[in-house]
Amino acid sequence: MSTEPLTQAVLHRRRQEVAERHQRALGKVNEMVATQKRLGGELSEGMASLSRTRTELEATEQAATGLLATLTRPFTARRTALMRRSVAEELFKRYEATSVRLREATAFTDELKLVALELQHEVDRLHRELGEATRHRRTCAERVLRAEQALAELDHEELTPEERDRRRDRYTFDLRSEAVDGALYETAVELCRHHLDPARALRDTVLKLHEEMASYVLSATHIVNAAGRRIQGLGMLADAPLVVAELQASLGELDEAMQATARYVEEGQRMVAEVLPELSARLRTELEVTEQALCVELDGIDREKARLDAERALRRAADAEIADLLKGE
Amino acid sequence: MELPLARSGPYVRALRAAVDALAPDEDHVPLRRALTHLEAIDPATSGDLLAPAEITATGMPSYTWLERARAEQILARRTDPSRDPGDAEIRRAASLDPALGARMRDRRAVHRLLRHQDLLPATELAVATRAFGPTGGRLAVHYDRLAPDGRWLRLRLELDAPSRPRSFTIDAAGRASADESLRHLLTRHFAVPLPALVRQVADATGCRVARCGRGWIGPFWFPGIELPPEVPPDLGAGLLLNLSVEVVADDIEHPRTLDPLHPFLPADAPEGLSWFLSRRFAATGVAHRAVVGWLEGMGLQGLVVPFGTRPRNL
Numbered sequence: 001m002s003t004e005p006l007t008q009a010v011l012h013r014r015r016q017e018v019a020e021r022h023q024r025a026l027g028k029v030n031e032m033v034a035t036q037k038r039l040g041g042e043l044s045e046g047m048a049s050l051s052r053t054r055t056e057l058e059a060t061e062q063a064a065t066g067l068l069a070t071l072t073r074p075f076t077a078r079r080t081a082l083m084r085r086s087v088a089e090e091l092f093k094r095y096e097a098t099s100v101r102l103r104e105a106t107a108f109t110d111e112l113k114l115v116a117l118e119l120q121h122e123v124d125r126l127h128r129e130l131g132e133a134t135r136h137r138r139t140c141a142e143r144v145l146r147a148e149q150a151l152a153e154l155d156h157e158e159l160t161p162e163e164r165d166r167r168r169d170r171y172t173f174d175l176r177s178e179a180v181d182g183a184l185y186e187t188a189v190e191l192c193r194h195h196l197d198p199a200r201a202l203r204d205t206v207l208k209l210h211e212e213m214a215s216y217v218l219s220a221t222h223i224v225n226a227a228g229r230r231i232q233g234l235g236m237l238a239d240a241p242l243v244v245a246e247l248q249a250s251l252g253e254l255d256e257a258m259q260a261t262a263r264y265v266e267e268g269q270r271m272v273a274e275v276l277p278e279l280s281a282r283l284r285t286e287l288e289v290t291e292q293a294l295c296v297e298l299d300g301i302d303r304e305k306a307r308l309d310a311e312r313a314l315r316r317a318a319d320a321e322i323a324d325l326l327k328g329e
Numbered sequence: 330m331e332l333p334l335a336r337s338g339p340y341v342r343a344l345r346a347a348v349d350a351l352a353p354d355e356d357h358v359p360l361r362r363a364l365t366h367l368e369a370i371d372p373a374t375s376g377d378l379l380a381p382a383e384i385t386a387t388g389m390p391s392y393t394w395l396e397r398a399r400a401e402q403i404l405a406r407r408t409d410p411s412r413d414p415g416d417a418e419i420r421r422a423a424s425l426d427p428a429l430g431a432r433m434r435d436r437r438a439v440h441r442l443l444r445h446q447d448l449l450p451a452t453e454l455a456v457a458t459r460a461f462g463p464t465g466g467r468l469a470v471h472y473d474r475l476a477p478d479g480r481w482l483r484l485r486l487e488l489d490a491p492s493r494p495r496s497f498t499i500d501a502a503g504r505a506s507a508d509e510s511l512r513h514l515l516t517r518h519f520a521v522p523l524p525a526l527v528r529q530v531a532d533a534t535g536c537r538v539a540r541c542g543r544g545w546i547g548p549f550w551f552p553g554i555e556l557p558p559e560v561p562p563d564l565g566a567g568l569l570l571n572l573s574v575e576v577v578a579d580d581i582e583h584p585r586t587l588d589p590l591h592p593f594l595p596a597d598a599p600e601g602l603s604w605f606l607s608r609r610f611a612a613t614g615v616a617h618r619a620v621v622g623w624l625e626g627m628g629l630q631g632l633v634v635p636f637g638t639r640p641r642n643l
Contacts, residue, residue: 086516092451096396096403103400110432117425225381228393232385232477 006136006184011191014129018195021122025202028115032209035108091231095224102224105217112210119203126199130192133185138317140182144310147175182309330384330553334372337382341371344390344549347570347611350636356544356574358449358473358481363546365446369398369439376435385479386555387548392451392475398439399448405440413437451475454512456497458505465491468505468536472515480547484515484526487578488536495535519543523577527599538599540578547571550616559590561623567616568636573608581605589627611636 151171154164332340345367353360370379370390379398383391414422414433423430452474459467470486490497496511511534518529527538550556550569573588581603586594588608598604610633612620617635624632 086513089452089513089516096399096451099396099400100403103397103404107404107436110429110436113426113429114422114433117422117429121425225393228396229383229391232392232479 006181006188008184011184011187014188015191018126018191022195022198022202025115025119025122029202029206032108032112032115032206035111088231095228095231098224099228102217102220105213105220109210109213109217112206112213116203116206116210119199119206123196123199123203126192126196130189130196133188133192134317134320137182137185137189137313140178140185141310141313141317143178144175144182144307145314147171147178148307148310151175179309182313186309186313330386332382332384334377334380334382337370337380338372340382340384341367341390342373343551343568343613344570345371346636347549347568348546350611350634351546351570351572351609353544353546353572356483356485356542356576357546357572358483358544359447362447362449363481365442366395366398366448369401369442369448370394374435374442375401375439376431378432378435378439387479388551388554389479389481389547389549391479392477395449395475396451398443399451401436401439402443402448405444408440410441410444413440449473449475449481452512452516454507454515456505456507458499458503459487461490461499461503461505463492465489465494467539468494468497470507470511472512472519474516474519476519476545478548480545482519483542483544484519485540485542485544486530486538487540488530488534489539490534490536496533522595523575524595524597524599527577527602538602540576540580541602542574542576542578544574545571557590561619563619564612564616564623566619567612567614569610569612569616569620571608571610574606576605577602578605579603587629587632589624589629589632592627608632609634613637 151168154168154171157164159167345364348360348363348367353363367390368374370382372380372382375398379394379401381394383394385391414437419430419434419437421430422433450473452472455471455473457469459469461467466489468486468488468490470484470488472484472486474482474484476482488494493499496508496514497505498508499505514529514533518526521529523541523543526543527541530536530541531538548554548571550565550571551567552565554565556562556565573590575588575591577598579601584594584598584603584605586592586604586606588606590608591606594604594606610620612633613636617633620633624630
């Protein structure tokens with residue numbers, strides 16, 4: 001920003017760029033909401049399926065060990081052998097489904113982190129641009145006042161009329177040029193300020209999503225790994241009736257992990273469903289405001305206005321410096 | 330047992346080289362799948378994306394570790410390759426957070442590897458017809474599994490089937506498929522003695538079992554892994570991978586055992602079938618010398634292949 005001379009066209013372009021970046025970020029967050037919705041749907045489906053698996057296992061177990069089953073076993077042995085389901089197979093299937101969702105959630109956490117980092121980068125950029133625009137605005141203001149002073153002193157100097165006229169033209173031109181530049185930098189400052197809030201809000205939204213997701217993934221990974229170890233350890237005995245209850249405890253652990261996921265997704269969706277529309281609306285309003293601010297009436301800048309603007313800019317700069325000093329203490 | 334990240338790479342590469350050196354045949358899980366699975370969990374491919382690296386008491390990778398690669402494969406196959414992050418995107422992410430950039434790069438590498446290559450299944454059943462006609466024929470059945478103790482198992486069955494065997498469907502073109510029920514049956518009975526397994530399969534399917542083989546890859550012995558009591562401790566001083574097979578079949582003319590851990594054949598064999606047992610080893614350094622000496626003491630030769638700790642390039 002610092003090397004490029006600031007013109008209205010440049011300001012307009014920058015505004016467009018910032019707006020586009022914010023729209024892209026919003027789009028990305030919207031995509032993430034869609035991903036969450038899908039994850040949520042799959043999880044509900046997985047939980048329903050898990051619940052069915054448990055019921056079926058219980059029914060299978062009762063059928064295999066009940067009194068009637070014992071009496072009729074010799075007549076139905078062959079049919080039962082093929083009809084009976086393997087507990088281990090069911091566990092593998094359920095575990096695989098949970099494991100896939102967990103890997104997906106892990107990848108999603110990384111996506112959230114990347115978006116959060118990009119948004120922080122955007123906030124940093126706006127701060128940097130704000131700092132530069134403020135500095136330039138102050139320089140312009142100082143120059144305006146210097147030109148103003150020079151103009152005021154011109155009448156008291158002993159000069160030839162031609163020289164006085166030449167200098168007056170020069171100072172007037174300088175004053176007008178610096179006033180226009182100052183106004184542009186003032187607009188740039190406003191532009192940065194207007195965009196900072198939505199950018200921060202977007203960043204905070206994604207950060208919150210990331211923090212919650214990362215924390216969920218960490219605990220779910222722990223639970224799923226533990227369940228996986230138990231499933232592997234019990235696999236050799238998985239189909240012995242005595243261990244079915246223990247295996248069902250493993251299913252319970254998976255169930256717990258999946259319920260935690262569902263809870264998270266539900267909360268995340270609610271948060272995003274409420275926060276995102278508000279953010280979109282805010283972003284739109286801010287863009288409209290900056291658009292209006294950008295239509296600076298350059299022609300309307302007269303000497304008096306330029307002087308007042310310059311004094312105001314310097315006052316603001318001084319206020320900002322004092323505020324910074326106080327903050328430092 | 331959890332391996333530190335620094336040790337998991339050398340461990341995986343050593344196991345991969347050992348599996349490759351033994352070149353398992355059709356009695357075992359497919360070599361290509363085994364090598365791909367190990368390549369996927371190798372930190373050289375996946376970084377710490379699939380961590381923690383856990384192994385079982387048999388020295389083989391744990392089910393949970395291998396399962397993470399399978400889960401990534403499912404995700405990889407669901408996603409469009411064009412949506413993989415590009416180099417510039419990864420560089421950009423790395424400039425913002427080096428660890429995140431590394432994870433993105435590793436995830437992309439794993440997805441590119443797994444999108445078109447198969448991995449070892451938790452359980453999988455495949456069936457093919459051999460000379461099947463109107464009155465029946467021969468069915469070849471493979472059941473692969475990551476066994477609960479960490480070893481990799483294949484049950485290989487040759488069945489003489491009637492024209493409409495139970496649990497199988499033969500279409501008009503002669504292609505066979507197996508019902509889920511058979512997979513469930515084999516999952517329940519994969520570890521029972523072979524004669525009992527033969528009976529179960531014969532009863533359930535109505536087929537005559539002409540051959541029933543059970544091939545294992547593993548255990549993988551190295552310092553820190555407990556060896557069976559009948560094995561000299563020196564065998565655990567280096568790296569040593571077991572590859573074994575037990576078979577009962579009707580075409581074995583001279584029943585014998587080439588398995589030093591089972592020097593005697595089981596007494597019972599299903600009617601019309603005979604036993605064959607075999608065990609081979611891939612070993613390095615100290616373990617290689619120790620296992621060769623141990624086998625020579627039992628009059629067994631040619632069952633050991635040496636291996637380097639790096640697999641050949643495939």
